[in-house]
Amino acid sequence: MLQVNNVTVVYGGVTAVMDVSFKVKDAEVMGLIGPNGAGKTTLMRVITGTVKPVQGTVFLESTPLEGKPPHKRIRLGIGLSQQIVHPFKSMTVLENVAFVAGHGKTGHPVMSVFRHSRAKEKQKAMEILHVLGIDKVAEAKPENLPLGYLKRLEVARAIALEPKILLLDEPLAGLNQLEARQLADKLLELNQLGHTILLIEHNLGEVIRICDQLVVIDNGMKIGQGEPHKVMDDAVVRSAYLGEGHHAAS
Amino acid sequence: MQYEISLLTIMGISIIAALSLNLIVGFCGQISLGHAAFLGVGAYTSAMLTKAGVPFTAAVAASMLMAGIIGTVVGFTSLRVREDFLAITTMGVGFLFLGIVRKQDFLGGEMGIAMIPDPGLGKVGYLVLVLLLAATLALFSIYLKRSWMGFTFDAVADDEDTANLVGIDVSSYKLIAFAMGTAFAGLAGALYAHNIKFIDPESFGFVESITILSMVVIGGTGSVWGVTIAAGVLSIFPMWFQFIDDYKLLVYGGLLCMIMLFSPDGLSGIFGRFLNTIRGKNFNASGQ
Numbered sequence A: 001m002l003q004v005n006n007v008t009v010v011y012g013g014v015t016a017v018m019d020v021s022f023k024v025k026d027a028e029v030m031g032l033i034g035p036n037g038a039g040k041t042t043l044m045r046v047i048t049g050t051v052k053p054v055q056g057t058v059f060l061e062s063t064p065l066e067g068k069p070p071h072k073r074i075r076l077g078i079g080l081s082q083q084i085v086h087p088f089k090s091m092t093v094l095e096n097v098a099f100v101a102g103h104g105k106t107g108h109p110v111m112s113v114f115r116h117s118r119a120k121e122k123q124k125a126m127e128i129l130h131v132l133g134i135d136k137v138a139e140a141k142p143e144n145l146p147l148g149y150l151k152r153l154e155v156a157r158a159i160a161l162e163p164k165i166l167l168l169d170e171p172l173a174g175l176n177q178l179e180a181r182q183l184a185d186k187l188l189e190l191n192q193l194g195h196t197i198l199l200i201e202h203n204l205g206e207v208i209r210i211c212d213q214l215v216v217i218d219n220g221m222k223i224g225q226g227e228p229h230k231v232m233d234d235a236v237v238r239s240a241y242l243g244e245g246h247h248a249a250s
Numbered sequence B: 001m002q003y004e005i006s007l008l009t010i011m012g013i014s015i016i017a018a019l020s021l022n023l024i025v026g027f028c029g030q031i032s033l034g035h036a037a038f039l040g041v042g043a044y045t046s047a048m049l050t051k052a053g054v055p056f057t058a059a060v061a062a063s064m065l066m067a068g069i070i071g072t073v074v075g076f077t078s079l080r081v082r083e084d085f086l087a088i089t090t091m092g093v094g095f096l097f098l099g100i101v102r103k104q105d106f107l108g109g110e111m112g113i114a115m116i117p118d119p120g121l122g123k124v125g126y127l128v129l130v131l132l133l134a135a136t137l138a139l140f141s142i143y144l145k146r147s148w149m150g151f152t153f154d155a156v157a158d159d160e161d162t163a164n165l166v167g168i169d170v171s172s173y174k175l176i177a178f179a180m181g182t183a184f185a186g187l188a189g190a191l192y193a194h195n196i197k198f199i200d201p202e203s204f205g206f207v208e209s210i211t212i213l214s215m216v217v218i219g220g221t222g223s224v225w226g227v228t229i230a231a232g233v234l235s236i237f238p239m240w241f242q243f244i245d246d247y248k249l250l251v252y253g254g255l256l257c258m259i260m261l262f263s264p265d266g267l268s269g270i271f272g273r274f275l276n277t278i279r280g281k282n283f284n285a286s287g288q
Helices: A040-048 A070-077 A093-101 A119-131 A147-160 A177-192 A204-210 A228-233 A235-242 A244-249 B002-027 B036-051 B056-079 B083-102 B122-146 B148-158 B160-164 B170-196 B206-219 B224-240 B242-246 B248-262 B266-279
Strands: A002-011 A014-024 A029-033 A055-060 A078-081 A165-169 A196-200 A213-218 A221-226
Touching: A002 A040, A014 A029, A014 A040, A014 A055, A014 A213, A014 A221, A029 A040, A029 A177, A029 A204, A040 A055, A040 A070, A040 A078, A040 A165, A040 A196, A055 A070, A070 A078, A078 A147, A093 A119, A093 A147, A093 B148, A119 A147, A119 A177, A147 A165, A147 A177, A177 A196, A177 A204, A204 A228, A213 A228, A213 A235, A221 A228, A221 A235, A228 A235, B002 B122, B002 B148, B002 B170, B002 B206, B002 B224, B036 B056, B036 B083, B036 B170, B036 B206, B056 B083, B056 B170, B083 B206, B122 B148, B122 B170, B122 B224, B148 B160, B148 B170, B160 B170, B206 B224, B206 B248, B206 B266, B224 B248, B224 B266, B242 B248
Parallel strands: A029 A196, A029 A213, A078 A165, A165 A196
Antiparallel strands: A002 A014, A002 A055, A213 A221
16 A cells, blocks of 8 residues: 655754655554654655655555655545644634545636535535544534544544545544543544554554554664564564663663 | 716725735735735736727736736745745835836836826726626625635635645645736726826835735735725725825724734624624634
8 A cells, every 4th residue: 555665864964764664555554653753753744745755765556656746645545644733723623624525626726616515525524523523513613622622633634535545643642541542443443444544653552452563663763563562572662662771671 | 976986986996906915815815015016017007008009808808917927926936935924025026016117118117107098988887897897806706715716725824734735736726816816906907097097106006005905904804795895995985084095004004903903803803703792603704
């Protein structure tokens, strides 16, 4: 489904990502984890096209994404949920999702002026909000909602694009334990409905619970890949998460 | 009666100018402080063409086209700069227009262009034409707001980066907003030129740009009816009451300050909150 090949990113002389490669298979939940500053979000941005790598390629199915601007990559089948929530503030929750659900009507800017009906998109948006359990706040403005709802709204918008793969950047960040578990369950449900997911997340408990595969990066380099429990038992990975002292003590 | 007809014609032209800026600022969220320059482009194009014997309707169409093309070029700057920087850039475009026109003899230089041909519709006929065009633009604005293009403009105005990350070709939408807004400004300029029959660079200076922006802000950015009412009232009041005209900048400045302090969403916001109080519902100032 998604293939990241030998990606290197340099910011002003500092190497943020170094020669990282991995593949996400169809209908898989792949976790991309690592300590703060490891380069996870940078990798996500390379995939969406907001950061240009100095080396490496990204393929969505068999389509190379190189040289394509972010909006074209998204329309090829990438649904992105950002780490910091960015709802459209002038719209209600329902309108936020319906707007994205109407991606077929906004693809050609000139033709969009001849299209009016929003009924189908609103119905579809309502269904997505229902799946994520936030249909009760459909008519609310985002500014009036707590973070847990806004995180779900981000995911709902990403789903509304009908993407081939969902890129979720820390969807559980800032949520309490119960909210995080509920949203993780929803992600699992989405996966069972056939969605392929690449998940960046710090909540290791939930990551291990819902992911099929993990890729671990530290200081911009890949240090592990495989099934969650095996990867988390790896000494190098544990050292990266718990510090050098852990390795020595154990 | 002639005076009232003249006032209403000016009002109609002001409504077209304000609604044209509303497409850029109110709908798409792109600030512009040099909008009068596009009225100027339209006015000069139509004046020159009609003086050369081109029929009025063809000249007006050419004015819209010329202003729209130059507006699209200026729109490209909105792809590189945003907010404060875009405001300064568009202000620069306004000064650039004045600088160029003042130094061109074939455009009349500082003296401007006089004896611009009459469209031959008579005073009342011209008034009817202007009001019909103003009403058409208002209806088009409402239509646009309810279309998926308007929906997308809302998203771009809210957050360009996020719009891009949900698959929106933000650059194209911004250019379309600039093209449409400046083309209609060209129309307003052409109508102005054939109404007054004299134009000079000062008619399209920075103060005029701020005057049009004031109409949009006071009416409520993005609100079609709010901007229409504000443009109508603010354009004829200074002419109706001479003492207001003497202190026009002071009145406009004071109104702008008051609106920014007490109701940043303008008259439409005030009306919306009033309705909200009555109905107990949320109100969307865009009219949706």
